[in-house]
Structure formats: C-alpha cells, structure tokens
Amino acid sequence: MLVRLALSDFRNHRDAVIEPGPGFVALTGENGAGKTNILEAVSLLAPGRGLRRAPFSAMARQGGPGGFGVAGTLIGDATLGTGVQPQAPDRRLVRVNGAAAPATALAEWLAILWLTPAMDRLFTEPAGERRRFLDRLTLALEPGHATQATRYESAMRERNRLLADDAPADPQWLAAIEARMVEHGVALDAARRRTVAALSALLDDMSDGPFARPALMLEGWAGDAALLTRELAQGRARDAAAGRTLVGPHRADLSVTHRAKDQAAALCSTGEQKALLLSIVLAHADLVAATMPHPPVLLLDEVAAHLDPVRRAALFARLAGKGQVWMTGTEPALFAELAGEAVRLTLTDGRIESDAATR
Secondary structure, three states, X not given: OEEEEEEEEEOOEEEEEEOOOOOEXXXXXXXXXXXXXXXXXXXXXXXOOOOOXXXXXXXXXXXXXXXXXXXXXXXXXXXXXXXXXXXXXXXXXXXXXXXEOXXXXXXXXXXXXXXXXXXXXXXXXXXXXXXXXXXXXXXXXXXXXXXXXXXXXXXXXXXXXXXXXXXXXXXXXXXXXXXXXXXXXXXXXXXXXXXXXXXXXXXXXXXXXXXXXXXXXXXXXXXXHHHHHHHHHHOHHHHHHHOOOOOOHHHOEEEEEEOOOOEEHHHOOXXXXXXXXXXXXXXXXXXXXXXXXXXXXXXXXXXXXXXXXXXXXXXXXXXXXXXXXXXXXXXHHHHOXXXXXXXEEEEEOOEEEOOOXXX
C-alpha cells in the first residue's frame, strides 16, 4: 500500500503530501477542490494514462512550469515516481526505486483499480471501454499482462502501417509481424479469460445482497492461434482497405448480465448498471486480496453519492480489510458509516486541510 503520496504541479495542486493509512482515505470538498485529481495522481502509479485517460500535457498545473511529478512510497520504503518535463510534456517518465523503468514495471508493485462516475455508462459504451476495464482487472492479478498488451498493440500498429503503404509489403515481413501478434494475442486472451473465470467462480458463491450480482462472459475472438494466423494472412487486403486489423483479441468484448433478471446489463436501469459494476469491483477486490501478495488500492470517485445509508454501510463493510481504499465525496456525512480508523482529508482549491498532510 501507499504510505506517502507527493504531488508537484499536478492539476490544481502546486504541491501536496499525503500520508494515508492502511484502510480508508476519505477526501471531501466542494466540486473543483481537487479530490478527483488526487485519485488521478494515484492512478498514474500504474501502467496507462490514469483514470481520466487524459493527455499527460493536460495534467500539468495551469500557470506552472509545464511539467508535473507524482511520487509514491510503499511499505518497505520502495518508491515509485512518474511525471513529465516541461520540454517534453507528452513523454511520460517513470522511476522505480530511483532508476528509470518502463511504465509496465509499475504493475509489479501496486494493483490499482478505479471506479468513476464516467464509468456508469460502461455497459452502453463501445466494446473498447469494457476491454480496457477488463484489462485493468486482469493487470491487478497478472502484472505481466501490461507487457503482453503493449507488445500486441505495437505489432498490430506496425502491421497496419505496412498495409497502408502504397508499396506492397514483404510477405515474409508481414508474416513475422503477424506471428508476434498471435504470440502476444494468445497470451492476452488467456489472461483475460482466467480473470473472467476467477471472478465468475467468486460471484457464483456469493449470495444476493444489496448489490446486483452479475454474470460475466468474454465474447469475440476465442484464442485459437492457428485460426488467427490464417485470418491475419488471408485478411491483409481486407484490413488494408479498412485501415485497421479486423480480427484478434482487440475485438473482444466483456458481456455482463444481471443474474436475477437474466437481462443484459446494457438493458438494465442506470441504478442497476451502477450496482452491477460495483459488484464486479467488490468481487475483484476480494479476489486480489485473497490471491495476490499485496492487497489492492481502490480509487472510488463519488461512489457513495447516490447510495442510501444502508447501502453505504454495506459497501464500507465489504471494503473493510480488503486493501487501501481512496474515496471522494462532497460532504463528510457521506462517510459517516465508516467504521474504525480512516484518514479524513478536506480539500479546498487544491489545498489539503488536515493534520495528515503538509501543503
């Protein structure tokens, strides 16, 4: 878990240091105070572009020098850092224990998952959003998943570029690139399916509670290496015309169904969709806590805002002891049902007002 988080010129925070505890971290403040910015900073201590998926150049403080830094200290004094420099505002730098490292290396240190209000539309958005969500779940269980995804996407971009060239590409060169796609694509698909299977087994054993129980299934490409090899080779002309690769694990979709109603999540009410998503995140937290050497770090943005006190208490009870949980809300009353110790911080215009933080 994180024992110290330091920000420098990040979003609306000129500088801030937070020393969270092992359980709940409750961030309260008015809209625009910088609560979600804190969660976004934590999310950057994992591979990817963070919970907003914003350009790195947009994360630097307005009126600041043009760069930013986020640093985290873990139990045992391991350190993770990321940021950009003013002269290269879109080039992310990562350091692990003071040494330069690829962003994928961050997954070996922290398992981070988030839930934001924008994700309430997850089941009605294009399949790519659900794939990214599933990949984040998988990454927390299998840190090597990030490397497989990066290598697959790199090979696919190279293939698409060659197919788009006016001059015909060397067939042997294309075959070698497609072999890389198959190798990493099979690994990518297998890891996703292991995650879906593990979550499904956990959800099967759970009783119905205050949150709807989902059924999960990975649809689309089925992980057949020989079939993908043939389809890529035979589909070169088609993919060249389309300007993209039309087969492979990048076309898969996470299907979610409301068990009790036997209804696709996309057809459920907004409240039911939120409950289904929350159930997946809670089950995943249980799974990470039970199977991984370190518990997860959960970032829950405005998660309690639309829950009644009974469901808020049920949510907090489920999360207790499952790892470090960072939550935001506009008022302290949203966290009244928190039992035991919790770090409670109040934010005002990018300043953190608490004895647990320095400014």
